[in-house]
Every structure is written in C-alpha cells, then in structure tokens.
Amino acid sequence: QxxxxxxxxxxxxxxxxxxxxxxxxxxxxxxxxxxxxxxxxxxxxxxxxxxxxxxxxxxxxxxxxxxxxKPRCGLSDAEPFGETLRWKQSTLSYNYSPIIPASQVKKVFKEAWKLWADVTPIHFRKRSRREADIVISFYNHEDHSPFDGKGGILAHAFLPGFGIGGDVHFDADEDWSFNATGYNLFSVAVHEFGHALGLPHSPDPGAVMYPAYNFVPKSDLQLSLRDVKDVQHMYGESEGPSFPLTRPPPRTPDKCDPDLSFDAVTELQQEVLFFKDRFMWRKHPNFDKIGITLINSLWPDSIPSKLDAAYQNVEMNLMVFFKGDQYWVIRQLRLEDGFPKNISSLGFPPRVKSVDAALHIRNDRHTVFFTGHECWRYNEVNNTMESPTAVAQQWPGVPTPLDAAVSYEGQ
The missing domain is CATH 1.10.101.10 (PGBD-like superfamily/PGBD)
Known part of the structure; x- marks a missing residue:
C-alpha cells in the first residue's frame, strides 16, 4: 500500500x-x-x-x-462497559433470520447460548415471531457500524437495552460454515452473544471475548475462566444441574505459575518467545512487560499448538518449529512451500519420532537437537546430520529429557 x-x-x-x-x-x-x-x-x-x-x-x-x-469483531477494544448495561430479567428471548440452512443455524445458536446459560441463572428461549429481546440477523446493513465485505469485521452486537439493544449482526458477505472452512459460525456466535449479555472485549487471548477471530472446534470450545468470572460478576452463578461444570473452565497459562513448563523457547530477532499450548509470551529487551498472545496471531493457520521445539536460524532468516514427526519452516511470517515435512528429511533415523528441544549455535552455523538422552548435531550449511551422542557427555549436568532450550545473548 x-x-x-x-x-x-x-x-x-x-x-x-x-x-x-x-x-x-x-x-x-x-x-x-x-x-x-x-x-x-x-x-x-x-x-x-x-x-x-x-x-x-x-x-x-x-x-x-x-x-x-486479522478478521475480528466490530466492537471497540477500548470502550468502557458499565455494570448497569445488563439484562434485568432472567429469561431472554431471541429469534433470527438465517441465510444459510435454518436447521443447522438453529442448532448452532442453541448450543452457543447454552455455554452462557450453563454458568449463569439466565434462560434463553427462541421465538418464532420477530418481537424478541435479541434479534439475530445476517445482512450488510445501514446502521452506524456497516460491514466491510469479506474478511475484516465479521460481526458485531449491541449492549443490552430496548430496541436494537442486545441484537447481533453477522456480515452476510462472509463464508459462514459449521467446520474449519470459512468462518465458523459457532465460534463467532459465542463471542457475539457475550456482547449481547453486556461483556466487553478481553485482552486475555484464551478468552472467548478476545476480539480477534480464532477457530476452535466446537467440541473443544469452552468459556475460559476469565469469561465465566466476568459474566458471573454481572449475573451470578447458575442454579441449574449443569453447574458446577463437568469440565472446569480452561485457564490461560500464567507466566508466574511455579509449576509452569514451556513447550518450546526460541529467539526471534531481539525477542525471546516462550510457547505453551496455543499461547506464547514475548520478552523484548527494551520493554519490562512480557505480553501473552496466541501463536496464530503471528503465524495464522500455519503453526500448530503444543509445539515440541523451535529455533531461529538467523543466517538464513528462518524460523523452524517441531511437533511430533513433522516440522515447519517459516520465512518472513510465511510458511515455506512444501512444509510441513517429516523430520526424517533432516537425517533422523526412523526410531526418532519427535524432537524434545532445539538449540541453534550461530557462530558454528549448526543446530543441536535433543531427543530423550541423546543429542544430534545438524550442519545448517551442508544440511547434514552427525551421529548422536549422549547428552550427559556433551552437556554434563543437563537433565533429560529436556522441555526446551534456547541460546540467549550468545550463551
């Protein structure tokens, strides 16, 4: 541009x-x-x-x-939401005018409302006629927050209240789906229904109320602990038989947790990245705060969660990620053609099924891979793998198996 x-x-x-x-x-x-x-x-x-x-x-x-x-919700991330902006009644009605298969939409919306109903004393009832507390629509409308075509803003909702209050609008131009293709209607609906109840955006990347679109399979999508606390602060706890929940709300990893272990650690230019599940922390030498974000906020749809190892090859301007018997190579935030590949293409024998940790040594232009009690030296210039040696021999005092390894400030 x-x-x-x-x-x-x-x-x-x-x-x-x-x-x-x-x-x-x-x-x-x-x-x-x-x-x-x-x-x-x-x-x-x-x-x-x-x-x-x-x-x-x-x-x-x-x-x-x-x-x-990144595609996202159309509401502000900074606008303050007051506690008075909530529904007073315990039963809310909703209806909708779908442009995609009505039977599937009915099921998706019912299940999306159920996530919120399971943790609050609110009941949601579908109405067939248009008069309802919450009207859900698919269209490109002419209100003060118009949509922008495919991508960009996917949907928005209005805070609780009379008239348009609580209504939810989905962009009709998007490719809505019930799976991982296009934009998953269930994922977006759960988020927007949170707004319809009065919740603001959350900076917690593990929360449903995080503003950026993030696909999670329907069977795995849960309200986070932050979502549950925020909505219960407004409405109280559920009195139904499903509470307490059979699955406790997931917590976003806390960097101060004394029991925290990392999946992988790597440098990225001046920063050090720490990976855990689908999250990563970014430590920059010029800033005191260490922020947490989603892995796919930096590498959309290319890098998996729950990594095994990662390293930066500065000389070739590459990032390399490992999970199971696969590895991914990223250049300038984009996945290189032909990846992921099997780790056997690096020279590992069939008995090696995964990599525990990777340590790139800049001065020698080689990378050390740790697998169980062994370590392997890979020549980045010749693309050759040497025979393994015992970690105890090469790195005395280092426990095995490793969780992660990183070269930091030349050390």
Missing part, C-alpha cells in the same frame, strides 16, 4: 477500535502541530499493541500489521 493509504487505514482502525480522534474529528486549532498528532497516533498504536500482548514500541512492525489485519 502507498504510505498515505496506509495512514488512512491505520487511522480508521484506531478510530474504530481504540477511540483515536483525527484532526477533522477534533477540529484542531491551527496551533496544534503535526508532531502532536503523530504523538497521539503513536500512543494509540502502543495501546493496541499492549492489548494484543505485543511489544509496545508504537511502530507499525510486521507483527503489529499482521494482528491488525
């Missing part, structure tokens, strides 16, 4: 989701300098970066732009 178009797009994004006010919005006095405007724009970019767990540099890094381009 041309720089001028990029600035216009950036301002529109920050205006919609973070309350940025451009010059025309505020009718600035002639004495207001361009530097002041850039300072405010810089501050809003930092606010967005902090929300998504990115280093708050204020710069439009490739990672920042990748997050901004």
């Amino acid at each position: 041309k720089p001028s178009l990029c600035i216009v797009w950036l301002q529109a994004y920050l205006r919609r989701f973070y309350g940025y006010q451009s010059t025309t919005d505020r009718q600035r006095r002639a004495t207001d300098s361009k530097a002041d405007q850039l300072t405010e724009l810089f501050a809003k970019v930092q606010e967005m970066q902090r929300f998504f767990g990115l280093p708050a540099s204020g710069e439009l890094t490739e990672e920042t732009l990748a997050v901004m381009r």
